[in-house]
Amino acid sequence: RPRVLSGIQPTAGSFHLGNYLGAVRQWVALQETHDAFYMVVDLHAITVPKDPAELRANTRMAAAQLLAAGVDPERCKVFLQSHVPEHTQLSWVVECLTGFGEASRMTQFKDKSAKQGNDSTTVGLFTYPALMAADILVYRAHEVPVGEDQRQHLELTRNIAERFNGRYGATFPVPEPYILKETGKIYDLQEPTVKMSKSASTPKGIIDLLDDPKTSAKKIKSAVTDTDTVIRYAPEEKPGVSNLLTIYSTLTGTGIPELEEKYDGKGYGALKTDLAEVVAEWVTPFRTRTQEYLDDPETLDRILAEGAEKARSVAAETLATVYDKVGFLPAK
Ligand code: AQP
Secondary structure, three states, X not given: OOEEEEEEOOOOOOOEXXXXXXXXXXXXXXXOXXXXXEEEOHHHHOOOOOOHHHHXXXXXXXXXXXXXXXXXXXXXXXXXXXXXXXXXXXXXHHHOOOOHHHHHOOHHHHHHHHHHOOOOOXXXXXXXXXXXXXXXXXXXXXXXXXXXXXXXXXHHHHHHHHHHHHHHOOOOOOOEEEXXXXXXXXEOOOOOOOEOOOOOOOHHHOOEOOXXXXXXXXXXXXXXXXXXXXXXXXXXXXXXXXXXHHHXXXXXXXXXXXXXXXXXXXXXXXXXXXXXXXXXXXXXXXXXHHHHHHOOHHHHHHHHHHHHHHHHHHHHHHHHHHHHHHOOOOOO
16 A cells, blocks of 8 residues: 655644645545554644643644544554654754755745744754655655645655665655645635634634634634625635635535535525534534543553554664665664
8 A cells, every 4th residue: 555644733722624624634534545654743843942741732632633533543553753763863864965955945944934033943943844854754655645835845855755766776755745626725714815824824714623613603704705795616716705615515525516506696694604513513523532532641642652663663664774775884
């Protein structure tokens, strides 16, 4: 079976709808057809300062949400990035194959460092795409299910895989992004031309999956649409309405043309009221399941330990191959 690898940050509190529709939903589907490795990227989280107790809580929270969303330890390897030291061990080799200029062109780094300023920006934030490349390459993954915002980092990973293969002989598959056209970018409800984002969206622009459905309903009802009243999927002309249709369609499995027909002549109010219900129906069992995992940290930790053990056996093999190819003598 082809391999997939992906990760998600243990950000404070809840995943948002963009994380779920853009990435985690695909993880759940791909575990049926692929040899799947999914992780909470706690190492990536500390590229910005994190309180240790909060990081621990957020990491468990993220793992619980993955399981609640349908990531199944019987069907995939689910683990924490910090439990597999081979990621950072391979990362050094990746860093030494990455150009300074190449890394400097990463738009996410440019955006985030511009906001933080030079003195607050860490070297870790700069080298984070190299660690991400190592995350993928250490499993020799074929595909990487992520949102559109990760495409450039994936491209870097592909370049590094090719560079390594060219220099040291065929070692890595060149990984393909697995980004769905429909849901690769879910937009901010208040600013429907920019992505829904933990760090950039205002509270009204983002649907947190663990929020009370009433709060989410309010946000959906005040989502920015346009002065027109026609419900039509047209991302360029009608980004707000199109975003709502995408969310509705993906959560219910209803085609967009069918939704356009259903709401023909009905106005935005009806669409928003129904979408709020659709979201509530999805998040209600999700919230319960997340809480169940959080209430049983022993089970959660056991699942993560088992996942890490399986992941390590694959990662260790790749690392040994790479270290040998690079020319490091084996440790006796
Ligand atoms: N709006 C989005 N639409 C589609 N996919 C998205 N992803 C994130 N936002 C959207 C995808 O979710 C996965 C996990 O992302 P992450 O680990 O970067 O999580 P995060 O930091 O909580 O998400 P944000 O909101 O993307 O963070 P910032 O604030 O850094 O911008 C990834 O596959 C990502 O593509």
